[in-house]
Amino acid sequence: MTEPQHFGAALVEEATKKSGLVWVRGTGPDRALWHVWHEGAALVVGDGPGEQPLPGLADGGSAEVTVRSKDKGGRLVAWTAAVSELAPRSPAWEAAVAELKGKRLNAPDAEEMPERWARECRVLCLTPRGSTTDLPAGSLAAAPLPTPVTTRQPVPASLPRLLLKRGKKTGKAAKS
Incomplete structure (x- = not known):
């Protein structure tokens, strides 16, 4: 490995380890995926109920991974990954799941x-292949993908009364 390739591999590893989120593009749309860096690869779990979707990521395929800065959110490095699906309950799968389980929030x-996960999901290993790729020069902003999830709903009828009660209690305590 030449010096620039060595630095590129180190950058990929360090940036990916520190970022809790990577943007991955297989044959489908770009997706923000939570991951864990383990033994030289990014591990992701998904495609099951309650888990992140992994569209366009197939065993034996490739993907473009863009790593963002954890503190600023800007793009740090992009790399090409070889995608491999780990067989459920294999030794590699067990090691991957042990790492992923510790990082899965709100399970x-x-x-x-x-x-x-063994029954309903896929665990994928995204292994860096070669060196880094060039970051795009322009914005990658796109319209959000359609989803049934919403945060806008009518305000419950009892909410204004609850908020007013809370304000009155605070006011009485302040006078005492």
């Missing part, structure tokens, strides 16, 4: 999660 079934 509804923390103890049963590995069993659910």
Whole structure:
């Protein structure tokens, strides 16, 4: 490995380790995916109920990974990955799931999660292939993908009364 390639590999590893989120493009749209860096590769889990979608990422395929800065959110490095799906309950899968389980936030079934992942999800290994790729010069802004999830809903009828009660209690405590 030449000096520039060595530095590129180190940059990919350090940046990806420190970022909790990477942008991945397979044959589908770019997706922001949470991941864990383990033994020289980014590990992701998804495509099951309650987990992140992994469209366009197929075993034996490739993907473009863009790593963002954890503090500023800007693009740091982009790299090409070889995608491989880990067979459920294989030694590599067990090691990957042990790492992923510790980083999975807000899991509804923390103890049963590995069993659910084995039954219903895919665990993918994104291994850097070669050196880094050039970062795009322009903005990669795009319209959000359609989703049934929404945060806009009518305000519950009881909410204004609850907020007024809270304000009155605070006011009484301040006078005392």
